[in-house]
Amino acid sequence: MSGVVITVDGRPVETSADLTILETCREEGLDIPTLCFLENLTPANTCRICVVEIGGSRALVPACSRRVESGMQIKTESERVRHTRMMVLELLGSSVDLSLTPLVDQLMDRYGAAPDRFDGGATVEEAPTIDNQLFVRDYAKCILCYKCVQACGVDAQNTFAISVVGRGFEARIATEYQLALPDSACVFCGNCFGVCPTGALIPTTEYEMRAAGTWDEDAQTVTRTICPYCGVGCNLDLVVQDNRILKALSPLDHDVTSGHLCIKGRFGWQHVQSE
Numbered sequence: 612m613s614g615v616v617i618t619v620d621g622r623p624v625e626t627s628a629d630l631t632i633l634e635t636c637r638e639e640g641l642d643i644p645t646l647c648f649l650e651n652l653t654p655a656n657t658c659r660i661c662v663v664e665i666g667g668s669r670a671l672v673p674a675c676s677r678r679v680e681s682g683m684q685i686k687t688e689s690e691r692v693r694h695t696r697m698m699v700l701e702l703l704g705s706s707v708d709l710s711l712t713p714l715v716d717q718l719m720d721r722y723g724a725a726p727d728r729f730d731g732g733a734t735v736e737e738a739p740t741i742d743n744q745l746f747v748r749d750y751a752k753c754i755l756c757y758k759c760v761q762a763c764g765v766d767a768q769n770t771f772a773i774s775v776v777g778r779g780f781e782a783r784i785a786t787e788y789q790l791a792l793p794d795s796a797c798v799f800c801g802n803c804f805g806v807c808p809t810g811a812l813i814p815t816t817e818y819e820m821r822a823a824g825t826w827d828e829d830a831q832t833v834t835r836t837i838c839p840y841c842g843v844g845c846n847l848d849l850v851v852q853d854n855r856i857l858k859a860l861s862p863l864d865h866d867v868t869s870g871h872l873c874i875k876g877r878f879g880w881q882h883v884q885s886e
C-alpha cells in the first residue's frame with residue numbers, strides 16, 4: 612500500500628493508491644451518491660451518478676472505479692458535477708419507475724432534479740414478469756445498472772443465466788432466447804435480486820405484500836443467523852414481520868457470504884412457518 616496526497620474539495624487528504632476516489636471520499640465522510648456500485652461487485656460504470664471533477668481532466672470521472680493518483684485535485688460537488696447528477700436522475704426518473712429505489716427522493720431534492728420536464732419521453736411500460744414462485748422481474752423499474760448480470764456471472768454465481776441484450780432503447784436484461792426463468796440456466800440463488808438497487812427484481816413475498824398494502828418496513832426486524840443447510844456457514848439476515856419470515860438477505864460485510872447465497876439459504880426457510 613503506497614500513500615498519496617490528493618486534494619478533495621480544496622482540502623489536502625492523505626490516502627492510499629490502492630483506493631478509489633469513492634473509497635477515499637467515504638473515509639473522509641463525504642457522501643457521493645451511487646446506484647450501479649456495490650462493494651462486492653466489479654464497478655460497471657453504467658449509471659454515472661458518482662461522477663466527480665478532476666483538475667486537468669476534460670471529462671468527469673466515475674468515483675466508484677477511478678483510483679486516486681498523487682496530486683489529484685478533486686471536486687465532489689462542483690456545478691458541473693451537480694448538473695450531471697441532476698441530469699442522470701431526471702433521465703432515469705422520466706424513463707423508469709424509481710418508486711422502490713431507496714433514498715431517491717432525497718437525491719432528487721439534493722440535486723434539484725425534476726424528471727417531469729421529460730414527460731412523454733421514452734418511458735418503459737412493461738408488465739412485471741411472473742414466471743416462477745420465488746421472485747418477480749419488474750423491468751419497468753430497471754435502470755440497466757448491470758448489477759444482476761455481474762452477480763449472476765463472474766462476480767458471484769458463475770451461472771450466466773442473464774445478460775444485457777439489445778442496444779439503445781431496446782437494451783434490456785434477459786435470459787438466453789428470452790426463456791422463462793425456470794427454463795433458463797437460472798438456479799434461483801436470488802443473488803440478482805440481492806443486489807438490485809431499484810426493486811426491479813423482488814422476492815414474490817415482498818411483491819405480493821406490497822401489492823396488498825401489507826408490506827410495512829416499520830413493523831419489520833432484521834435478525835442475523837446462520838444458514839442451517841451445510842457447513843459453509845453463510846450468514847443470513849432474516850427480514851421478519853408479524854412473526855413471519857419474509858425474505859432472506861445476505862450481509863455484504865461477511866467474508867464467507869460476501870452478500871451472496873444459494874437457493875437453500877435464500878428461499879429454504881418456508882418450513883419454519885409451515886402450518
Ligand code: SF4
Pocket residue numbers: 759762763768770771772773796797798799800801802803804
Ligand atoms: S437467481 Fe441466481 S442464477 Fe438465477 S438469474 Fe438470479 S443470479 Fe442468476
Ligand code: SF4
Pocket residue numbers: 752753754755756757758759760784803806807808809810811812
Ligand atoms: S434488474 Fe435491477 S440489478 Fe438488474 S440491471 Fe435492472 S436495476 Fe440493475
Ligand code: FES
Pocket residue numbers: 644645646647648655656657658659660661662673674675676
Ligand atoms: S456508481 Fe459509479 S458509475 Fe454508477
